[in-house]
Amino acid sequence: MSQHRPTGPNGRSGGVPALPDLPEATVARLPEYLRALHHIAETGNDTISSEGLAAAAGVNSAKLRKDLSHLGSYGTRGVGYDVALLIDQIEFTLGLTQRRAVALVGVGNLGHALAGYAGFASRGFRIAALFDADHSRVGEPINGLNVQHISDLATVAAAESIAIGVIATPAAAAQDVADALVAAGVTSILNFAPCVLSVPEGVDVRKVDLAIELQILSFHEHRKSALTSLPGGLAEEAVGT
């Protein structure tokens, strides 16, 4: 597994990509650093300290340094990080040096919005095809693409080298769509449907559930309002039954 390899500081200069085997928590933060770096680059700075970048990304500076150290030494002590170099390095690590083709399944309310979301295009992805099970939607043009029927998924995915699929269907259809995506060779799925998907080994699934996020906020609201409504003191009121 993750033996302590010397981890050559010049990482990718040779032919070997050297798979750094990053902690998952670090991987999840790299995109945030990348976004912050692009923002910093636009303001004209060409170096940035860990403190500055941490603030821009909303994290602790020690955490940021440890995260970046996992991809090698790309900072200069006493100076900071070279913004352009770091951008390249993170983009390479995330596999964004090539623009990845994405299939979007389900062009309902949410799917429509995702198809038109500019953030995908500007951050390394290309929505290569739209699919839906509803024949009445097939052919409909959205943002320069025509909706295709889900039965064409395998053919199109192969032709376009699509490895990532996005599910924006109702929950009832999601598992079938996932199966179809896997059958078409997709190995990464982003699921917006509120349900658990079962997929074979080797396929990655990430889930985004909009209602869940609100419910988590609701919990904190509940706690906050309960605290403020405690009459008297908020210390050890602790009313028994």
Add this chain to the structure above:
Amino acid sequence: MSQHRPTGPNGRSGGVPALPDLPEATVARLPEYLRALHHIAETGNDTISSEGLAAAAGVNSAKLRKDLSHLGSYGTRGVGYDVALLIDQIEFTLGLTQRRAVALVGVGNLGHALAGYAGFASRGFRIAALFDADHSRVGEPINGLNVQHISDLATVAAAESIAIGVIATPAAAAQDVADALVAAGVTSILNFAPCVLSVPEGVDVRKVDLAIELQILSFHEHRKSALTSLPGGLAEEAVGT
């Protein structure tokens, strides 16, 4: 995530669950359990074992039992959990016994979709008002609500008792909107804009960045494809430079 309370001598007397101090990881999973439970209830079952519920929610059964134990003992050994009782208990814990009013700011591509998303209504939330900074959109009806101008936010939020705000604007406007929300008394924010928000103590922010999710998947894709060229002198088909 956000701030922690000083948490003084926390009364842990039995009986009525007076604000159990749940681990954040547990809170994040409760909504998932809740969704699974509703699904199970619809199929007619009135009890469910930790094993069954864990499978439906996509987690480990020991983890699930530990999570539920934090809210008290609501299972019966040898039998399982009473579905209806557990639903009530989780909904209470999450503060979903009252339907919470939400303000949505930004009715662009994504905002439109969110305004029409049925999942919010069916899971404890009511979109109470829509706002936008663009005067040309004000008055536009979406899903039974008319878009209002952002300058009316404070008034409407007070009238409707809105404590949760959703930001679906471009990143450049997000901080201003957040400030306006906070000024209007909102204490929980769900942010879809790709930027870091700074808010005062006591305000919770959760962030959903659609592109980040794809970038994380991209990392794993990158790793998978690099793995296919296993050490053995296979294809050194330059992925990078």
Add this chain to the structure above:
DNA sequence: CGCGATTTGTGCACGAGTTCACAAGCGCCT
């Protein structure tokens, strides 16, 4: 009425992730 089958609740050990604190390295100024 007691026994066995079943399932919850939890103590404990382990691993992942976070934070602190500081040595090592770098550039600049004198």
Add this chain to the structure above:
DNA sequence: AGGCGCTTGTGAACTCGTGCACAAATCGCG
């Protein structure tokens, strides 16, 4: 050249989360 201030990179302690394994509790049945 040498010292000084600044910043990175990282060892080490600590916190948080997870998963195993099992005792305690409950039900059904003979």
